[in-house]
Amino acid sequence: MSKVRRATMTDVAREVGVTAKTVSRVVNDDGPVAAETRERVLQAMRKLGFQPNLMARNMRVGARDSTVGLVIPDMGNPFFGTVAGGFESAVRARGLTLIVGSSEEAADRERSLISTFLARRVAALIVVPSADSDHRHLRDERAAGLPLIFLDRPAAGLRADCVVSSNREGARAGVAHLIGHGHRRIAFVGDLPALYTRKERLLGYRDALAEAGIAFDRSLVETGHDHEAAAAAVARLLGARDPATAIFAANNFAATGVILGLARLGRTDVAVVGFDDLPLAEVLRPALTVVAQDPAAIGQAAAKLVMARLDGERSRAQTVVVPTRLIPRGSGELPPPRRPAEPEHHPR
Amino acid sequence: MSKVRRATMTDVAREVGVTAKTVSRVVNDDGPVAAETRERVLQAMRKLGFQPNLMARNMRVGARDSTVGLVIPDMGNPFFGTVAGGFESAVRARGLTLIVGSSEEAADRERSLISTFLARRVAALIVVPSADSDHRHLRDERAAGLPLIFLDRPAAGLRADCVVSSNREGARAGVAHLIGHGHRRIAFVGDLPALYTRKERLLGYRDALAEAGIAFDRSLVETGHDHEAAAAAVARLLGARDPATAIFAANNFAATGVILGLARLGRTDVAVVGFDDLPLAEVLRPALTVVAQDPAAIGQAAAKLVMARLDGERSRAQTVVVPTRLIPRGSGELPPPRRPAEPEHHPR
């Protein structure tokens, strides 16, 4: 059995005894139509189950599709899901549809998705860059007026609009919070060193230390890009001479791993602040203090940029920084042990 | 500054001194082209930055877009995100692009999204129905051969393909697990009563009780559609005469709320099994035993159905049930208290 042909404007027009153009007028509320004609057209539309073909319309009208392409590293990650949701609800009123693809953090997947989206003539392109991608090939698109926005991490080799969390300031605030509660041996457990977010957050960590006059100690910086790696880092950090009394976990994998590592060691006395909120943060004991990002706001900011660009705003590339917010819940307010095993230095 | 016109096949053809059709042949590897001509066309394509217009191609070729429309209730929910990811990676090789919209659990949003997708002439439509929607209006589409698949919950008023978790059997297994560890007072905390998944899981709960010869007790069934409601339910269940010694939390909001409620009461002796896994399940103390769903497999199953339908499979609507898996982690293996406060019945 073959696919039934769908009714077109011409079909509707023939049914009524008018021209396609008249049907078009009815459909788009464009130009004058006699009330009676309009009624007959509407009836015929219902009878034939007519639905306008958006592809044909867009092609005729603008050579630009009414879709926005979004490339994210992982659809299962609620952070990006919420970003996408925030974006979608902000552009919906404008009739834009979201096309999403997942790059799986692979530069070549990202590139192929971008090609697909460009081939569809998306009205705008939004990319969360994967680790080692390069975006110089998008220069012409941007020059041609395609709204092009990078999320969470900036573009590589290209000046373009960008929306990021206040990584540095957020991390600074989180670490300052720990310092304010008396800690001076504060560990940093973060992403792979190459990642933009890790670098920014590490800068914020160092800012906070510097403000408090605490010397930076390389041995307190660990990498935990997954649960197990972070848990292992915790064991090292706490097993060292002059161990950490507090841990700043610079992303939510790290935070989860840190919590897991502490639980395995049976330690409930180590202060923890995480970057990025977790759904179960308040259920943990102690509840997890975090520097929360606002993924929905990131999506909305991107939407605002996209719509401004679509409206012809030609200003130079701008970077929007979305604020983070410290949420104290318990784990970040634990004090350091009374007398840390701080070996008194006895000069002889 | 106006948008720069993009190069078309005709532009490329003129540049080389051939016809658009020849360029088309090169682009699609269709029909014979002289090696030299082909080379010159490729060069011109690069020079002009030509990218084929998928909209025009799809319109000409099939009147079917190479996209699949997916309607989910909430993009920020990792369950649906992972479903979408599983689907996308399974259809990618076939050149299908995913279009996603979020219904926010509202029937009218769902309907308007479906209209948009149909207007785009999606190649297939996948819907996670919101609570009170009706799908009879899709009958004609389905009859016309549009692959139409419902996820997580069945369609309302329409026989169509459907992919669901093994809700009933999964719940049965989870509750049987608790029974196997000695519990007989097992509470059920679930969604709003109207929801399909709640009903199915409640059936499974009753199946397990029946198997073990335990009478169903209405007072042990509670509704917790958000954290606080579930936490409050826990207080009621444990405060009652003859209180529950174990809780089956029938979705992850309920599970989170139950954990929160127990923590607030300082209770660590109540066994808990959750339906649907949580990212932090193993970090909790005790780690949370769950009946895990497999969202990626659900997405893949949907993809398989879609592709079979696109390949002309005309069999009647089928329902695919994706198995769940019990993951014991600690909370579900807690024994009931030695002598439950079971008032001995002394006949006088």
Place this chain on the structure above:
DNA sequence: TTGTATGCGTTATCAT
């Protein structure tokens, strides 16, 4: 108020 001619960018069909 309605119709006609034309074109968007591509491919199908039939020629050459």
Place this chain on the structure above:
DNA sequence: ATGATAACGCATACAA
């Protein structure tokens, strides 16, 4: 091996 022409479904510009 390549070209000419028409057509996909719709909207623009203008005419009637």
